[in-house]
Amino acid sequence: MKLYEILREDFEVSGDINIEFNDVQYNSKETRKGSLFVAIAGHNMDGHNFIREALDKGAIAVVYEKIRYNPLNNENITWIGVNDSRDALAWIANRFYGSPSNGLHLIGITGTNGKTTTSYLIREILKKDGKKTGVIGTIKYLIDEDEISAKHTTPEALQFQHLLWEMLQKGIEYVISEVSSHALALKRVDYSSFEVAVFTNLSRDHLDFHSNMEDYFQAKKRLFTELLREDGISVINIDDEYGKRLVKEIKGKKLLYSINDKKADIYVEDYKLMFNGTEIRVSIDGESHLFKTPLLGIPNIYNVLSAISVALYLNVPLNTIKSALLNVKAPDGRFENIDEGQQFLVFVDYAHTPDALERLLKSVIKLREGIGHVGRIITIFGCGGNRDKGKRPQMGKIATELSDYVILTSDNPRWEEPRQIIREIEEGISKDNFIVVPDRSDALMIGISICEKGDILIVAGKGHEDYQEIEGKRFPFSDREILRKLLKELKK
Numbered sequence: 001m002k003l004y005e006i007l008r009e010d011f012e013v014s015g016d017i018n019i020e021f022n023d024v025q026y027n028s029k030e031t032r033k034g035s036l037f038v039a040i041a042g043h044n045m046d047g048h049n050f051i052r053e054a055l056d057k058g059a060i061a062v063v064y065e066k067i068r069y070n071p072l073n074n075e076n077i078t079w080i081g082v083n084d085s086r087d088a089l090a091w092i093a094n095r096f097y098g099s100p101s102n103g104l105h106l107i108g109i110t111g112t113n114g115k116t117t118t119s120y121l122i123r124e125i126l127k128k129d130g131k132k133t134g135v136i137g138t139i140k141y142l143i144d145e146d147e148i149s150a151k152h153t154t155p156e157a158l159q160f161q162h163l164l165w166e167m168l169q170k171g172i173e174y175v176i177s178e179v180s181s182h183a184l185a186l187k188r189v190d191y192s193s194f195e196v197a198v199f200t201n202l203s204r205d206h207l208d209f210h211s212n213m214e215d216y217f218q219a220k221k222r223l224f225t226e227l228l229r230e231d232g233i234s235v236i237n238i239d240d241e242y243g244k245r246l247v248k249e250i251k252g253k254k255l256l257y258s259i260n261d262k263k264a265d266i267y268v269e270d271y272k273l274m275f276n277g278t279e280i281r282v283s284i285d286g287e288s289h290l291f292k293t294p295l296l297g298i299p300n301i302y303n304v305l306s307a308i309s310v311a312l313y314l315n316v317p318l319n320t321i322k323s324a325l326l327n328v329k330a331p332d333g334r335f336e337n338i339d340e341g342q343q344f345l346v347f348v349d350y351a352h353t354p355d356a357l358e359r360l361l362k363s364v365i366k367l368r369e370g371i372g373h374v375g376r377i378i379t380i381f382g383c384g385g386n387r388d389k390g391k392r393p394q395m396g397k398i399a400t401e402l403s404d405y406v407i408l409t410s411d412n413p414r415w416e417e418p419r420q421i422i423r424e425i426e427e428g429i430s431k432d433n434f435i436v437v438p439d440r441s442d443a444l445m446i447g448i449s450i451c452e453k454g455d456i457l458i459v460a461g462k463g464h465e466d467y468q469e470i471e472g473k474r475f476p477f478s479d480r481e482i483l484r485k486l487l488k489e490l491k492k
Helices: 047-056 085-096 115-128 157-169 181-185 213-225 241-249 298-313 318-326 354-370 391-402 418-426 440-450 479-491
Strands: 012-014 023-025 035-038 061-065 078-082 105-110 133-136 140-143 146-149 174-178 194-199 228-237 253-258 266-274 277-284 287-293 345-349 377-381 405-408 434-436 456-460 467-470 473-476
Touching: 023 085, 035 047, 035 085, 047 061, 061 085, 078 085, 085 157, 105 115, 105 213, 115 133, 115 174, 115 298, 115 318, 133 157, 140 157, 157 174, 181 213, 194 213, 194 241, 194 298, 213 228, 213 241, 228 241, 228 298, 253 298, 266 298, 266 354, 277 298, 287 298, 287 318, 298 318, 298 354, 345 354, 345 479, 354 377, 354 391, 354 456, 377 391, 377 440, 391 405, 391 418, 405 418, 405 440, 418 434, 440 456, 440 479
Parallel strands: 023 035, 035 061, 061 078, 105 174, 105 194, 133 174, 194 228, 228 253, 253 266, 345 456, 377 405, 377 456, 405 434
Antiparallel strands: 012 078, 133 140, 140 146, 266 277, 277 287, 467 473
């Protein structure tokens, strides 16, 4: 591609704009001869400090932020000065890959909780309707049935546009993408054209990155105000206070869903929670429809409503939606039932925020009440290190008040000392129904060993993750695998 093809009027260019570049890079180590290098400033490292390395590796043009860098006087290099190199990277990536979202039905899902499950539900419904789908999300990226491991919920702009381009080349019609607040704040999906934007909910999370909840909300709001096509639609949960606010603050077509509010376009008339699934009676255009799903808990009712709403907008027949939901499986680590024939229930869930943990445990309480269950609810959880510390005491309070017994343990301590994290969790606890077991493997073993017939063991926080991050290193660790091994040994 010729350099002038990716330029914009506000770019300040010094050098030859007719040169051909082979690829775009923002990592100097991956730069090669003929690359266009974009220097972006990250939280830990600044790409401007690696411009020399990129040039040594063969970069023929460099994008830099004018406020951060003064270019070298080198007539063989084309320098492109910009105000915001993240914005420039998103623009350039989109242009380099030929604006791939224009050829796709792009569905974006944002919110604190429920993004992953909702994306999988929409995928299964569209597949049932005969559509070729792609997914970009927390657990993995899917191109039809091909899997790619996910490093970020939403990848950097360059990888995001490349994924869209690759999906388009392989005949994908519909792409369902989780869109994190980080991605929106850091412009990873900018210049993409979203046909549908879904808002699941908003509660405390990522306040180590966002300055406050208002900043967090405004980042989410960008999907609906800046990235949604003019003829696109916003699908919003109006049981959430921020969802209600979003409805008032955005323009364009909206499709509203709710469990409680009959003013919504799609709302729940009644539901039945069971340990083998959920029945939901839903009002759609004034008509009552029964949906059955093996998914468990109230959070999954919201996820189902999101998916139904999107599918109906995309003209998927109701019978197809019902059939798809009847056979769906929850994504790994999302209220996942770990069953090895034991006489008690074990669930693994990704809940790592106060709201998610509260919803999870309240769902378990309702499930227990619904079938006259008398066993205890035992919860194992910890909080991640180097993340929002304010949620730690909140989660301690929630866990101990909604569980019969709690085992406090380590999550991903990262660079923090695990016992200090646990002490901060304890600050919110007023009950005497918990123990501290810092080693997570030991905590899981103890949790299994104290369970009696009819008990319900909840292991929260890590969900699908297959690692534990300690002092900058990732060690193999899977709650799901360890629990299965412990339960199999229990049967011997």
